[in-house]
Amino acid sequence: MGQLAMTHSDSVAQKALDLASRRMPGLESMSLNLQRDLRALARDKVEIPSGKSIVIEDARCPQLYLVEQGWVLRSRGLASGRRQIVNYALPGDLLCTDSLLFKVSGFDLLARTPVALIRIDAPSGAELFERYPALAAAVAWTAGQDESILAERVVSLGRRDSLEKLSHALCEMEARLASIGMMRGQAIELPFNQEDFADMLGISVIHVNRTFRKLAEEKIALYRKGSIEIRDSARLKQIAAFDPDYLHLS
Amino acid sequence: MGQLAMTHSDSVAQKALDLASRRMPGLESMSLNLQRDLRALARDKVEIPSGKSIVIEDARCPQLYLVEQGWVLRSRGLASGRRQIVNYALPGDLLCTDSLLFKVSGFDLLARTPVALIRIDAPSGAELFERYPALAAAVAWTAGQDESILAERVVSLGRRDSLEKLSHALCEMEARLASIGMMRGQAIELPFNQEDFADMLGISVIHVNRTFRKLAEEKIALYRKGSIEIRDSARLKQIAAFDPDYLHLS
DNA sequence: CGAGGCGTTGACACCCATCAACATGGGTGG
DNA sequence: CCACCCATGTTGATGGGTGTCAACGCCTCG
Numbered sequence: 001m002g003q004l005a006m007t008h009s010d011s012v013a014q015k016a017l018d019l020a021s022r023r024m025p026g027l028e029s030m031s032l033n034l035q036r037d038l039r040a041l042a043r044d045k046v047e048i049p050s051g052k053s054i055v056i057e058d059a060r061c062p063q064l065y066l067v068e069q070g071w072v073l074r075s076r077g078l079a080s081g082r083r084q085i086v087n088y089a090l091p092g093d094l095l096c097t098d099s100l101l102f103k104v105s106g107f108d109l110l111a112r113t114p115v116a117l118i119r120i121d122a123p124s125g126a127e128l129f130e131r132y133p134a135l136a137a138a139v140a141w142t143a144g145q146d147e148s149i150l151a152e153r154v155v156s157l158g159r160r161d162s163l164e165k166l167s168h169a170l171c172e173m174e175a176r177l178a179s180i181g182m183m184r185g186q187a188i189e190l191p192f193n194q195e196d197f198a199d200m201l202g203i204s205v206i207h208v209n210r211t212f213r214k215l216a217e218e219k220i221a222l223y224r225k226g227s228i229e230i231r232d233s234a235r236l237k238q239i240a241a242f243d244p245d246y247l248h249l250s
Numbered sequence: 251m252g253q254l255a256m257t258h259s260d261s262v263a264q265k266a267l268d269l270a271s272r273r274m275p276g277l278e279s280m281s282l283n284l285q286r287d288l289r290a291l292a293r294d295k296v297e298i299p300s301g302k303s304i305v306i307e308d309a310r311c312p313q314l315y316l317v318e319q320g321w322v323l324r325s326r327g328l329a330s331g332r333r334q335i336v337n338y339a340l341p342g343d344l345l346c347t348d349s350l351l352f353k354v355s356g357f358d359l360l361a362r363t364p365v366a367l368i369r370i371d372a373p374s375g376a377e378l379f380e381r382y383p384a385l386a387a388a389v390a391w392t393a394g395q396d397e398s399i400l401a402e403r404v405v406s407l408g409r410r411d412s413l414e415k416l417s418h419a420l421c422e423m424e425a426r427l428a429s430i431g432m433m434r435g436q437a438i439e440l441p442f443n444q445e446d447f448a449d450m451l452g453i454s455v456i457h458v459n460r461t462f463r464k465l466a467e468e469k470i471a472l473y474r475k476g477s478i479e480i481r482d483s484a485r486l487k488q489i490a491a492f493d494p495d496y497l498h499l500s
Numbered sequence: 501c502g503a504g505g506c507g508t509t510g511a512c513a514c515c516c517a518t519c520a521a522c523a524t525g526g527g528t529g530g
Numbered sequence: 531c532c533a534c535c536c537a538t539g540t541t542g543a544t545g546g547g548t549g550t551c552a553a554c555g556c557c558t559c560g
Contacts, residue, residue: 101394133379140390144351150400157407158334158452202408
């Protein structure tokens with residue numbers, strides 16, 4: 001793949017490529033072209049230790065990454081010290097698609113676990129759309145999927161109470177993880193602590209704790225460090241009024 | 251323009267085309283191609299009276315619209331009767347870009363004023379990206395801009411109090427309207443009532459009223475039916491910590 | 501063994517929702 | 531032209547959901 005030497009880890013990289021190219025409904029015919037484009041343009045692999053923020057060194061030149069492993073948080077820190085997590089990226093997700101369309105965005109990227117990224121030497125501007133239609137389609141599709149996820153988050157933040165917010169977030173995580181084969185039984189394994197949930201749901205840490213307790217008392221879901229056990233998926237979905245269509249998964 | 255006869259209103263349509271094709275930084279070189287594509291694919295004009303919702307008749311075939319006149323609200327109604335406005339579209343904006351990438355979305359479109367739309371017979375799937383790169387770029391760019399706006403809204407809803415939320419929304423409206431030449435002096439002319447603000451900001455109508463009163467007492471902004479007078483733009487931006495970069499306007 | 505991250509719990513305060521009542525103004529029909 | 535109505539805006543009283551503060555427990559790691 002490009003200048004990237006074939007190594008023992010290529011099966012993992014291949015898996016990320018498969019994930020990225022497989023889940024665009026209506027664009028199946030471009031799957032092979034996309035894989036070819038990604039391989040041709042892949043420059044190298046970047047490994048980021050857990051907890052480190054992903055800095056975009058050169059804001060002038062386009063940056064595109066394919067997540068191979070780990071969880072990446074996209075968030076905004078406010079002057080008052082508050083923080084809002086906007087979204088998270090998982091293996092198979094394209095990162096920084098906005099840098100191909102605009103200058104770089106005003107959000108922070110944080111590796112919440114050890115993260116492996118495949119760096120893509122993507123052209124920006126007209127060249128992207130004229131010479132790499134499959135890659136352009138993937139970028140557009142990713143932007144559309146992200147927009148859809150954010151629209152749903154706007155609804156959650158605006159018009160759902162804390163129990164509904166948390167339930168909805170858990171349903172979404174379960175669906176996204178399941179779609180990439182990262183669910184083991186009924187347990188969501190995730191690197192979020194309760195403060196992360198607070199900053200994603202727009203409520204306080206203490207209230208996240210109270211809300212998890214409510215879910216535990218009702219035997220719906222059980223929070224533990226590093227994992228959440230879903231014990232009554234049906235009720236969880238009912239509380240959240242969860243409809244997975246907006247994720248546009250296969 | 252396609253099967254659309256040249257009429258006296260074509261100067262208006264031309265203006266919408268200009269707006270749509272002009273504001274993609276980095277993609278200026280595709281502007282002319284985009285105008286050509288839009289003209290070639292334009293099918294007809296749809297006029298929707300104020301207050302009517304825009305129904306997508308055939309969810310299976312792709313729908314793409316260019317807003318020529320009026321305000322379109324994108325919202326979600328919840329079972330409990332609550333409503334959340336996710337975004338709004340103005341003249342020059344592309345609507346329903348998601349229908350080219352996925353099946354149709356779960357949100358409602360409402361004409362908040364009399365609305366004129368130019369319907370585009372856009373191809374979906376691989377054909378869009380392989381045969382119409384300029385249109386594909388516009389769709390991708392719109393999806394990216396919408397995502398960026400929604401990300402900012404997530405921050406507002408999650409981590410700003412009501413005064414900051416309202417101030418930020420007003421700053422955004424001023425910037426978006428100014429960019430398409432719809433600001434007259436310091437007055438924002440808009441079809442939002444206080445309930446619309448409530449459903450956009452995720453707070454109650456009554457609290458919207460109290461927050462406007464606070465802005466009026468401080469001589470920062472003055473709400474009237476149908477318009478808002480900005481009297482101290484600097485303080486408004488300061489309260490909102492407003493940075494217009496995320497709108498990606500010229 | 502100490503320190504620090506994280507989770508848990510309770511007391512209290514406040515922002516904002518809810519409810520209710522009234523004001524205003526534009527539109528409609530008699 | 532007036533009476534009425536309905537949408538919208540305004541204001542106050544009250545309550546609940548959630549934030550803030552404080553303290554403590556547990557576990558991990560150095």
